Amino acid sequence: MWLFMSETIDVPLAGVESIPEGGMRPFPAGAFEVLVCRVRGELYAVDNTCSHQEAKLCEGRLVGYRITCPKHSAQFDIRDGSHKNPPAYKAIATFELTVSDGAHYVRVPARKPAPNPGIGPWPMPRR
Numbered sequence: 076m077w078l079f080m081s082e083t084i085d086v087p088l089a090g091v092e093s094i095p096e097g098g099m100r101p102f103p104a105g106a107f108e109v110l111v112c113r114v115r116g117e118l119y120a121v122d123n124t125c126s127h128q129e130a131k132l133c134e135g136r137l138v139g140y141r142i143t144c145p146k147h148s149a150q151f152d153i154r155d156g157s158h159k160n161p162p163a164y165k166a167i168a169t170f171e172l173t174v175s176d177g178a179h180y181v182r183v184p185a186r187k188p189a190p191n192p193g194i195g196p197w198p199m200p201r202r
C-alpha cells in the first residue's frame with residue numbers, strides 16, 4: 076500500500092524576530108535549510124536551495140517578494156515559491172510558519188523527498 080501523506084516536524088527558529096524588514100536568514104530545519112524572509116512585516120519561509128543548480132538563495136538578493144539567485148539570476152516569488160524566469164524551470168518549496176507561546180516554528184517534511192528525475196532527455200532507442 077502506498078502512503079501519500081508525509082510526516083512533518085515543527086522546528087524552532089531562534090532569533091527569527093530580529094530579521095529586519097526586507098532581510099532574510101537561513102536556518103537548519105531537519106533535512107532542509109530554510110530561508111526565512113521578512114517583507115511588509117510578514118515572515119515567509121522557502122527552501123534555501125535554488126531549483127536550477129542548487130545555489131544558496133540566501134546569498135542572492137531579495138527585492139519585494141522576489142528573490143534572485145546569486146549564480147544565474149533565476150527569480151522566485153517567496154509567497155508561493157514559483158519561478159519567474161529561466162534558467163530555473165521549477166518552483167522552490169515553501170514552508171508553513173507557526174507561532175506557539177511566542178516562539179516561531181517552521182513546519183517541514185520529516186524526510187526530504189527523493190529527487191524528481193523530471194522529463195528527458197529521452198534515451199535513444201537501441202538498434
Ligand code: FES
Nearest residue numbers: 125127128144147
Ligand atoms: S543555480 Fe540558481 S539560477 Fe542557476
